[in-house]
Amino acid sequence: MIRSRLPLIILFILFFSCSRSPEIQIGGTAVIALSADADALDPIFWSSSSTGTILQFTFPDLIELNFDTTTGRTEYIPSLAKSWHWSNDGRTLTYYLRTDAVWSDGIPITAHDIKFSYGLYANPKIPNVRKSYFNYFFKNESGEIDIDRSVHAENDSTIVFNFTAAYDRFQQLTHTALNFVPKHIYEFVDVEHLRAFAMNQEKPVTAKHYTVEKWTRKQEIVLARNGRWRIPHEAYLDKIIFRIIPDANTRLIELKTGNVDLLEGLSPDEARGLESDPGMRIEKQRFRRFDYIGWSHIDIEVYKKNKSVRPHFLFADRKVRQALTMAINREELIRSWLGEYGQICNGPISPAFKWAFNDTINPLPYNIDQAKQLLAEAGWQDHDGDGFLDKDGRKFEFTITTNTGNSRRAYAMQFIISELKKIGIEAHAQLLETNVFNSGLRNREFDAFIGGMNTAMTIDLRSQIGSNLEKNTFNVCAYQNPTIDSLLDAASGKNGPSDTGQVWKKIQVILNQDQPVTYLFWFDNIVGINNRLKGTHVDILSGYHEYYNWYKVDK
Numbered sequence: 001m002i003r004s005r006l007p008l009i010i011l012f013i014l015f016f017s018c019s020r021s022p023e024i025q026i027g028g029t030a031v032i033a034l035s036a037d038a039d040a041l042d043p044i045f046w047s048s049s050s051t052g053t054i055l056q057f058t059f060p061d062l063i064e065l066n067f068d069t070t071t072g073r074t075e076y077i078p079s080l081a082k083s084w085h086w087s088n089d090g091r092t093l094t095y096y097l098r099t100d101a102v103w104s105d106g107i108p109i110t111a112h113d114i115k116f117s118y119g120l121y122a123n124p125k126i127p128n129v130r131k132s133y134f135n136y137f138f139k140n141e142s143g144e145i146d147i148d149r150s151v152h153a154e155n156d157s158t159i160v161f162n163f164t165a166a167y168d169r170f171q172q173l174t175h176t177a178l179n180f181v182p183k184h185i186y187e188f189v190d191v192e193h194l195r196a197f198a199m200n201q202e203k204p205v206t207a208k209h210y211t212v213e214k215w216t217r218k219q220e221i222v223l224a225r226n227g228r229w230r231i232p233h234e235a236y237l238d239k240i241i242f243r244i245i246p247d248a249n250t251r252l253i254e255l256k257t258g259n260v261d262l263l264e265g266l267s268p269d270e271a272r273g274l275e276s277d278p279g280m281r282i283e284k285q286r287f288r289r290f291d292y293i294g295w296s297h298i299d300i301e302v303y304k305k306n307k308s309v310r311p312h313f314l315f316a317d318r319k320v321r322q323a324l325t326m327a328i329n330r331e332e333l334i335r336s337w338l339g340e341y342g343q344i345c346n347g348p349i350s351p352a353f354k355w356a357f358n359d360t361i362n363p364l365p366y367n368i369d370q371a372k373q374l375l376a377e378a379g380w381q382d383h384d385g386d387g388f389l390d391k392d393g394r395k396f397e398f399t400i401t402t403n404t405g406n407s408r409r410a411y412a413m414q415f416i417i418s419e420l421k422k423i424g425i426e427a428h429a430q431l432l433e434t435n436v437f438n439s440g441l442r443n444r445e446f447d448a449f450i451g452g453m454n455t456a457m458t459i460d461l462r463s464q465i466g467s468n469l470e471k472n473t474f475n476v477c478a479y480q481n482p483t484i485d486s487l488l489d490a491a492s493g494k495n496g497p498s499d500t501g502q503v504w505k506k507i508q509v510i511l512n513q514d515q516p517v518t519y520l521f522w523f524d525n526i527v528g529i530n531n532r533l534k535g536t537h538v539d540i541l542s543g544y545h546e547y548y549n550w551y552k553v554d555k
Contacts, residue, residue, distance in 0.1 A: 023534075028552035029239040030533055033251045033260045037218050037244045041206075042198035043179030044120050047129070050242075056544055057223055057240060058206040059179040060109065062095060065457050067540050072354025074457045076173050079231055080109065084173075090166030093176060097157040102228050103182045104211040111159035116187065117180035119147045125191050131471065132463050133175040136163040167493035168500065174458040209235040209548045218244055235548040236535070252528075255280075261533040264543040266526040267407060268341045274528050283538035285525035287352040290345040291409060291452045293328075293400070293416065293518040295321055298478040300444060309469070309478065314398055314447065321515040322364060323374035328419045329366045334521050337411050341526055345519040347508045348464060350455050352540055358505035361512050371423055382424055389424040401430040402450040403437040409450045412520065416450075441476045444469075450520075451476070457541065459504060462488045465516065479516035 038051040043059050046052060063076040063084070081095040101109045121128050122137070122145035137150040152160040161176045182205045189197045202215045210223035223240040243260065245251045252270055254260040256277070266274070266282075274280045295315035302310045315321060334342045346363040349356055375381075380389040380396055389396040400416065402409045410431070417427045427448070432440065440446055453464070466472040466488060467480035484507060491503040527543045529536055535549040 023553070024236055024551045025553065026236055026551070027238050028236075029241060030237055030261045030550055030552065031241045031243060031259065033245045033254055033263045034242050035244075035246055035248070035251065035265070038215075038221060040195075040199045041201055041204050041212055041215065041221075042181065044117065044126065044181060045195055045198045050244075053544065054221060054223075054242065055179060056542065057210045057547060058204075058208055058212060059181075060101065060207040060229075061179065062097075062114065062177050063173060065541055067352075067457070069352075069540075072352055072357070074170070074353075076170075076177070086169065086172075090169070091163045093161045093163075093169075093172050094154075095159045095161075095176075097159065098231070099157050101207065101231065103184075104206050104226055104228065105182075106228070107182065107184055107205075108156070109182075109207060110156040111153035112156070113183045114159045114180045115147070115151045115153045116183035117178070118151045120181070120186070120191075120194070121178060122147050122150075123191060126194065129473070130178065131473075132460070133178070136165055136167055136172075136175070138162065138164055168491070169493075171458060171460060171492060174456075174460075210240055213239070220244060233548065236551040240547070255528050255530070258530060261530045262527065262536070262543075264525055264527040266528050268337065268339050268526070271341065271526045271528065272339075279531050281529050281531055283527045283529060283536060283543075284341070285527065285538050285540060285543050287343075287350040287455075287522055288540055289452060289454050289525060290348070290522045291412065291450060291520045292345070293324075293520065294446070294449045294451050294477045295324065295517060296444065296447050296477055297480065297516070298444070300447060303444060303478070307469075309480075312447070313394065314396065317378045318514055319374045319378040320380070321518070323371040323378070323423070324420070324425075325364045325515050325518040326367045326371040326374070327423045327425075328416055328518065328520075330520055331366065333412060333415050336415070337408065338521060338523055341524040343522045345522045347511050347519055348453065348455065348461055349459060349504060349508060350522075350540075353459060355501045356459055356504040358508040360505075361508060363512065364515070368423055375423065387424060388426055395426065396424065397426040397428075398447045399428045399430050400448045400450060401432060401437065401440065401446045403434040404431045405434060408523065409452075413450055442473060444476055444478060459500075460492070461507070462492070465511070477517055479514075481510065481514065481516075484510060 034050045034053065036048060036050045038054050039048045040046050040051060041054055043055055046055060061079045062081045064079040066075050066077045068075065080097055080101055082098055084093060084095045086093055097111060103109060120126055122134060124144055134145055138146040140146040150162055154160055163172065185205050203212050206212065207229060209226055209229050211226045212221065213224040214222040221242040225235050225238050227234060245254060251263055255263045271282050275282060296312050297316055298312055299310040302308050330344050334344060346361065351357045375389060379391045382388060383390050400413055402413055413429050417429060420427050441451060463472045463474040465475055465479050465484055467482065467485050469475060469478055487503050487507050490498045491500050525543055527538050532553055533550060534553055535551050537545050539545050
């Protein structure tokens with residue numbers, strides 16, 4: 001047996017060594033700083049951004065994303081799936097898997113792992129923030145996902161997804177490309193105990209280029225190269241170490257002193273301090289993240305009591321929201337804080353998506369006089385002469401909330417409060433610990449807040465602006481517009497084939513008129529990298545894109 005495999009091994013070694021650049025050295029360790037520890041090294045239960053980062057290195061993808069900067073289009077390319085095709089009616093998607101991929105314990109990866117994992121995602125006992133992924137899956141009489149009817153493992157290397165209707169094919173690919181777990185490990189754990197099991201796995205069975213060698217809580221996560229994973233080739237580095245460093249100043253010092261090789265999320269000032277360092281370089285991920293001011297469209301106290309929807313006294317009027325946007329000098333806000341690392345934002349669709357981004361829209365300008373006029377038309381004037389607007393005996397006064405530990409938002413908050421005061425509106429600042437803030441957002445507890453959004457590479461805004469408040473949990477401002485709902489259906493292909501680019505452009509026109517929120521700015525994810533770490537490729541997809549090409553050189 002050993003003799004029969006030897007020629008293949010030699011061929012692989014020759015291919016592996018001949019296909020890479022002579023400069024590339026095999027081996028070495030890269031150290032990455034994270035601000036927080038992972039919550040679970042598991043794709044079913046993860047929620048934190050730190051966990052999402054680790055999963056990129058450790059759990060397999062059925063297909064992977066690629067982005068064409070010329071057209072601004074995202075496409076899927078093969079990974080574990082060699083190929084895929086649709087049925088003629090567009091309601092069935094079939095993937096054909098490679099047969100040479102194995103989990104880190106040597107057990108082959110099969111279509112049964114994928115079906116089993118989708119059964120976990122769909123299980124009503126397991127919280128899942130990706131409920132919208134299952135809108136076109138079949139349901140049983142109880143209204144729960146009928147996983148046997150929706151997902152079928154035809155054999156070890158063929159997985160079939162059946163949908164209730166044909167809809168946008170790119171979204172179908174996205175909805176069927178969730179990371180999955182090894183069935184032979186998870187199937188013996190009771191669902192009731194699965195979350196605790198996932199949280200406490202210190203050495204989970206993974207796949208992809210790295211396995212978890214050691215997880216020391218709140219200190220570090222050590223990944224070791226998985227020689228079994230060669231899609232598209234084995235990783236060059238032996239190890240990736242994620243060090244947990246909560247303090248931002250300490251993270252920066254560790255990067256400057258060479259104890260850390262890569263650090264993302266730098267502030268503009270920190271980046272400027274590194275630009276002149278010959279041992280460092282800056283790479284940027286652009287047009288994926290924006291900040292905005294959320295204005296509640298509904299009375300939050302009434303909604304809290306019985307989920308009833310009553311218009312918000314301050315922000316339900318579109319003229320008021322337009323005025324608030326026009327009263328804030330966003331260009332000056334960007335210039336004074338982000339500089340070259342930020343761009344004005346006028347809507348939720350990234351300018352990088354050239355086919356869908358509407359560049360013909362005239363954004364609302366900074367214009368205090370027009371803002372005052374709009375407010376007067378909405379009934380807001382200084383009737384009692386105290387310097388602040390009022391209506392029906394009520395002063396225009398509210399609290400803006402955001403999370404602690406975010407200097408960008410803290411600066412923006414003070415800037416906005418100062419701007420609003422110029423037109424007779426009094427706003428107060430409230431900073432909440434991040435988990436408390438996020439919980440408040442989910443429960444729609446704030447009249448106004450400064451939040452942010454990471455845009456997905458698939459345009460799907462239903463969860464953010466769809467009118468069904470129970471299903472669309474990210475619509476934290478409770479914006480409701482039936483015309484938008486109809487256009488979202490058209491964009492998803494629910495109403496048959498359509499030019500989705502034109503549909504998204506129409507949606508942007510309406511959002512520009514409605515101002516459901518005040519979009520502030522796109523901000524770059526700034527990544528500082530020690531020059532001894534080569535092969536990095538920060539782009540719109542990720543700060544860690546194609547990490548398997550990373551290698552170290554001696555400076």
